[in-house]
Amino acid sequence: MIDKMTCIQCPAGCELEVGEADGRLEIRGNECEKGVEFAQNEIRDPRRNLATSVPVKGNATRMVSVRLSGPVPRDRIFPILDAISGLRPEPPVRRGQVLISDVLGSGVDVIATRTINE
Amino acid sequence: MNAGMLPAVEKRDVVVIGGGPAGMTAALGAKRAGAADVLLVERDRNLGGILNQCVHDGFGLFLYKKSISGPEFAERLAEDVEREGIAVQTGAMVLDLGPDRLLRLNAPDGYRLIRAGAVVLAMGCRERTRDMIEIPGMRPAGVLTAGSAQALVNLQNIRIGREAVILGSGDIGLIMARRLTFEGIKVKGVFEIMPWPGGLERNIRQCLKDFGIPLELSRTVVEIRGRERLSAVVTARVDERLMPVAGTEEIVPCDTLLLSVGLIPENELAKRAGIALSPLTGGAVVDETFMTGVEGIFSCGNVLHIHDIADWAAAEGLAAGRRAAEYVLGLRSLAETVRVSAAGYLRYALPQAVHRGARDVTVHFRVARPVRGLKVEARGVETGRRCGGRRLARAIPSEMQTILLKGPIEEDIEVGGHD
Numbered sequence: 001m002i003d004k005m006t007c008i009q010c011p012a013g014c015e016l017e018v019g020e021a022d023g024r025l026e027i028r029g030n031e032c033e034k035g036v037e038f039a040q041n042e043i044r045d046p047r048r049n050l051a052t053s054v055p056v057k058g059n060a061t062r063m064v065s066v067r068l069s070g071p072v073p074r075d076r077i078f079p080i081l082d083a084i085s086g087l088r089p090e091p092p093v094r095r096g097q098v099l100i101s102d103v104l105g106s107g108v109d110v111i112a113t114r115t116i117n118e
Numbered sequence: 119m120n121a122g123m124l125p126a127v128e129k130r131d132v133v134v135i136g137g138g139p140a141g142m143t144a145a146l147g148a149k150r151a152g153a154a155d156v157l158l159v160e161r162d163r164n165l166g167g168i169l170n171q172c173v174h175d176g177f178g179l180f181l182y183k184k185s186i187s188g189p190e191f192a193e194r195l196a197e198d199v200e201r202e203g204i205a206v207q208t209g210a211m212v213l214d215l216g217p218d219r220l221l222r223l224n225a226p227d228g229y230r231l232i233r234a235g236a237v238v239l240a241m242g243c244r245e246r247t248r249d250m251i252e253i254p255g256m257r258p259a260g261v262l263t264a265g266s267a268q269a270l271v272n273l274q275n276i277r278i279g280r281e282a283v284i285l286g287s288g289d290i291g292l293i294m295a296r297r298l299t300f301e302g303i304k305v306k307g308v309f310e311i312m313p314w315p316g317g318l319e320r321n322i323r324q325c326l327k328d329f330g331i332p333l334e335l336s337r338t339v340v341e342i343r344g345r346e347r348l349s350a351v352v353t354a355r356v357d358e359r360l361m362p363v364a365g366t367e368e369i370v371p372c373d374t375l376l377l378s379v380g381l382i383p384e385n386e387l388a389k390r391a392g393i394a395l396s397p398l399t400g401g402a403v404v405d406e407t408f409m410t411g412v413e414g415i416f417s418c419g420n421v422l423h424i425h426d427i428a429d430w431a432a433a434e435g436l437a438a439g440r441r442a443a444e445y446v447l448g449l450r451s452l453a454e455t456v457r458v459s460a461a462g463y464l465r466y467a468l469p470q471a472v473h474r475g476a477r478d479v480t481v482h483f484r485v486a487r488p489v490r491g492l493k494v495e496a497r498g499v500e501t502g503r504r505c506g507g508r509r510l511a512r513a514i515p516s517e518m519q520t521i522l523l524k525g526p527i528e529e530d531i532e533v534g535g536h537d
Contacts, residue, residue, distance in 0.1 A: 006320055007320070008324045013320040015319070049175050050300070051173045051175055051187055052300055053173050053272045053275075055275050060275055063274070063275055065187055067175055077300075095189075096190075114170075115193060
């Protein structure tokens with residue numbers, strides 16, 4: 001066996017066992033196909049989404065929550081957080097609005113996850 | 119008060135108390151099931167409840183088939199509420215609820231009295247505090263619940279400390295371990311008094327293991343040190359009776375302690391209305407229509423029992439709202455109810471009552487401790503007749519499970535969990 005892991009694709013949290021046979025990954029314990037994809041990625045290229053919140057321009061306590069439009073390699077989390085930390089979007093901000101496109105060349109965007117009017 | 123000063127009593131078909139995920143869907147469920155006049159009451163300025171401070175993703179998988187953040191989930195539900203033409207009163211607090219479904223409201227435009235055809239309770243829950251778990255020591259600044267820390271960090275942009283310890287491994291604490299790490303705050307460890315984690319496995323993986331944050335089971339905080347500000351906590355291993363073991367103490371310097379030690383349904387209004395509560399769930403005792411022991415008052419979401427994820431609280435709200443509308447429309451079962459109880463490994467089963475003759479009733483349950491190869495069976499208490507069964511490869515206390523009672527249910531039911 002190569003690894004034991006919990007699938008994080010949904011709340012079921014299947015306990016996966018990843019083994020290797022004839023040079024191919026063998027995955028056991030998954031209740032659905034998402035588990036196979038997750039385990040393969042988790043071994044070769046673990047990816048995560050990330051979420052944080054940043055203040056709007058001109059008001060240090062008025063916050064816009066943000067996340068990435070898709071998951072990125074786990075080791076890019078902190079560089080991307082640094083890139084996000086200086087963000088001060090100007091209201092109005094729409095939910096889903098792209099605040100940084102293709103952040104650090106990762107292929108995904110930083111998007112607002114709430115609406116701030118005025 | 120002079121009777122002449124009392125406002126006129128307004129009439130509403132369904133009043134939903136609480137504008138979080140369960141309350142919003144309850145209002146939607148009631149409206150879609152035919153209640154003409156639905157009012158949703160929320161004490162905060164905006165709808166959404168705790169979803170607004172849950173900026174992480176993982177919401178909506180059930181309802182919207184994609185992973186979105188709490189604020190996105192809240193806004194989408196709020197838009198649905200608006201689209202359906204449901205009346206919303208924010209900034210209003212329900213002060214009292216009577217068994218006759220008379221609500222006394224403190225609203226921005228003054229005191230209001232509302233008589234509801236049906237009431238849906240969806241007030242959510244509170245976090246257990248330091249006081250409730252009685253940690254000895256000083257009372258410095260820097261000790262707060264994980265949820266308050268979440269609100270301060272995500273909504274108010276406050277830097278809550280530099281070095282943190284988390285007591286309890288509930289999901290909010292795990293999520294906050296990652297959140298604080300993102301904020302550059304060093305999380306020195308998560309200490310859990312039980313021999314198993316309190317939160318979901320997927321959160322252990324993506325919030326702790328990803329960042330090398332240690333999780334220590336069977337270990338708790340036995341002392342809080344610091345005068346103005348927290349300077350350290352003392353942790354100790356506990357024995358099987360959860361008592362600290364002398365000689366296992368360790369001092370962990372830190373300026374912040376987050377408590378993630380459990381949630382309690384917020385049932386003050388339910389108590390005022392005379393609703394019987396379950397000592398096992400902390401929420402109301404309900405039948406399969408989510409109606410409490412007080413006629414016409416329904417309960418759903420975290421005020422009924424603590425859910426693992428908001429999607430399931432929302433799904434429950436939808437069902438409870440629909441049933442509340444059916445009650446107002448006179449479509450209610452008049453059969454007497456039989457009891458549903460839990461046995462074996464199961465800590466509780468909900469609903470606790472079912473109308474005689476009911477079919478296809480989903481019963482929610484939790485196990486009291488982790489178990490592998492769990493066999494769950496529902497049987498009639500008198501005849502032993504089997505009306506539902508399920509096998510689970512494993513079950514843990516942090517994961518809510520369900521079993522379907524096929525029915526027709528004709529007698530008291532025991533839902534048992536065995537090896």
